[in-house]
Amino acid sequence: MTSDTARVARRANVVGLGLIGGSVAKALTARGWTVCGDDHDAKRVDRARQLGVIATVGIDPDAEITFVAVPVLAGPVAVSAALDATTGIVTDVASVKAGVASAVVDPRFVPGHPMAGSEQDGLDGADADLFEGAVWVLTPTDATADDSFSLVAQIVSSLGAEVVALSPERHDALVAVVSHVPHLASATLMNLADERAEEHAALLRLAAGGFRDMTRIAAGHPAIWLDICTENKVAIVEALDDLLRGLHAMRETVAHDRRDELNDVLHAARKARTNLPARVGNPAEMAEVRVPIPDRPGAAAEVFTLAAELGVNISDFEVFHSAEGSRGVLIAIIDAAMSDLFRGGLLARGYRPSVRRLD
C-alpha cells in the first residue's frame, strides 16, 4: 500500500453471502470499499446485487483482501481457490480453525472467526454493524506472513471489531466451552422441556425469562452446527464431559441437601457472571506500547497472541514499517493497568517494548 491507495476505493472479495459474508460485504461497502461477491446460490447473488450489498459479481483478482465465508467443511477448498484466483490476502470466518489452518499453508492466508451472530439467518439478516464491539479472533499459523496478519487485523478493527489472536487449536478448545457446548446444552434443555410438555400442556406456558434466555440459541439454524460438531469433535466432547461432571456434582449437592456447598457454587457463578468482561470496555487510563518488530516472520501475530494469553485487551493498534525494509514498529493502545504485565511478557519473548501513559 502506498499513500495513493487512499484516493481510490479499496477492493475486497466476499465469497459466500450468508449472514456473516453479507454483513462483511455491507460493512465494507459502508466504509467506501468496492466489494465483489459470489455465492454458490445464484438467487442469493442476484439479491445481494439488488440490495447493494456487493458492487460486482465474481472474484476480483486484484482485490486487496478476500473474505471466505462458506460452511466450515467447505472452507479449505474455498480458501485455496481464493488464494489461486487473487494476488491479495485471504481470510476466512469459519467457527472452527484447526482444520483449515493446517490444510492451507500460505503466507497470504490468515484464518479468522468473528464472534458475532444473529437470530436471523442468511443474507436478509446481514447487518453492516454486526461486528461493532464484537471480538474477531485471528488464528495466524507459522506460515502466515506478518504483513498479512497486520492487514487483516487492521481491516476487521475498522469494522468495529476487537482483535484477539490465538493459535488455531487454542481457539477451538475455548469456543467449545463458550459457544459450541452452550449451544448443545441449550438444545438439550429445550428438548427436555418439550418432551415433558407432552405430559402437561401448561409446562411451556410456565417458561419465564430465564428459560427463554437459556434456550434462545436453540432456535438457530441447525445446518452450521453439524459441520462444527464434526470439525471440533474432540474439544466439544471434552467440554461436554466437563459439563456432565459439573452437573452430576450439582445433582449430588442437591440430592444430599448440602446447602453450604450449593451456596458456594452459586456464589462463584454469580461472581463470575457479574465479572464477565463487557463487550466494549474502555479502560479509564490507557497506555501506548511501542514494540519494535524484528525481521522475523510472525512477530506482529506473536505480540497479539501474547496479549490474548495475558488477558491484555488491545484497544487500538497500528503497524509502521521502516523505509529500509521489513523491520517495523507495532504501536498498541492498552489499559494502563495492564502495561507492566504486557511489558514483562514481551521482554520474556525477546521484544524491547517501551510504554507511555496517555493522559
Add this chain to the structure above:
Amino acid sequence: MTSDTARVARRANVVGLGLIGGSVAKALTARGWTVCGDDHDAKRVDRARQLGVIATVGIDPDAEITFVAVPVLAGPVAVSAALDATTGIVTDVASVKAGVASAVVDPRFVPGHPMAGSEQDGLDGADADLFEGAVWVLTPTDATADDSFSLVAQIVSSLGAEVVALSPERHDALVAVVSHVPHLASATLMNLADERAEEHAALLRLAAGGFRDMTRIAAGHPAIWLDICTENKVAIVEALDDLLRGLHAMRETVAHDRRDELNDVLHAARKARTNLPARVGNPAEMAEVRVPIPDRPGAAAEVFTLAAELGVNISDFEVFHSAEGSRGVLIAIIDAAMSDLFRGGLLARGYRPSVRRLD
C-alpha cells in the same frame, strides 16, 4: 363483596417487601388499593413507606387479601400467622408449592406463584408492572374454598397476570424443568467457563451473545435457590437426571459423528423453541364459555386446572353468584379454536358449558 365496596378503597396486606412483595404492593397501590405492609427488616419497611409502596405498617385484620411474600422455608409459618391475624383470604408467592399447600389446610388459603422476576434484587427492583403478561400459577388444594380461589384469580388478573391453575405437586414438577434446573445448569456452565478461564485469559472475552444469554440467570442472588433446592429436591434431582441423560446422549451423538441424529435433535429443539408460547398471546378469534358452577367446593379451581391440563389459555374471566346461594356461573374468554377441546373436557367432568363466539 357488595356493590358498595367499589366506592371505598380495597384493602390488602403484603407480608415481606422484597422484589415480589414490593412489586405486588406497588401494583395494588397503583390500582387504588390501600396497602398495609410489613417485613422482618425494619429498614426495608421504612424505605417502603418513604417510597409510597405501602400506606401503613403492620397487618390490617380486615384486609380483603394478604399476600405472603417471604422465603420458601418461612412460608408455612407466615401463612398461618396471616390466617390467624386476618379475616380475609391469604395467598403466597413461593416458588415451591407442595410443602406450604400440605402444611396449611384452610379454606381461606390459596397457594400461588407468580412466574416473574428481575435481575434486580429486593425492594429497589420492585416494579408495579412486573406481572404484566406474566403467568401467575395458583395451586388450590382440596381445602381451598371456591370463593377464595376466584377472588385471588381475579385480583392477580387485574395486575396483568395470566392465571394458570395446577395442583401443587404438578406445579413443582413443571417448574423444576423450566426454572430450577435451568438455573442450576446456567450456574454450572458459568463455573465451567470460569475454571477454564484460569488456563487462558482470553476465554471469557470470547463469550458472545449465546453464552451471555445462557448464563444471565446465574447472576441472580443465590439465597432463594438454597430453599428452593431443599424444598423441591425430588423433582429437581429427577429433572437433573433427565438433563444428564440428554447431555450424555448428545455427547455420544457428537463423539460418533452421527450427523443425521444430531440434525434431528437440533431441528426438534429449533422447532420447539420457535413454537414457545408468547407470554401475552391474544388469539385472532375469541369464544365465551359459560360454565354453571355447581354447589360443590373447588369447582371454579377445577375449571381452571382443567384448562391448564388441556393447554387452554383463559384470557379473561368472571364469576357470578346467583342470588339464591352458592351456585354460580364462571364466564371464561378463550381462543375460539380451543373451544371444542375445552367443552369436551368440561362435559367429561360433569359440567354443562355453553360456548358463544365473540365477533
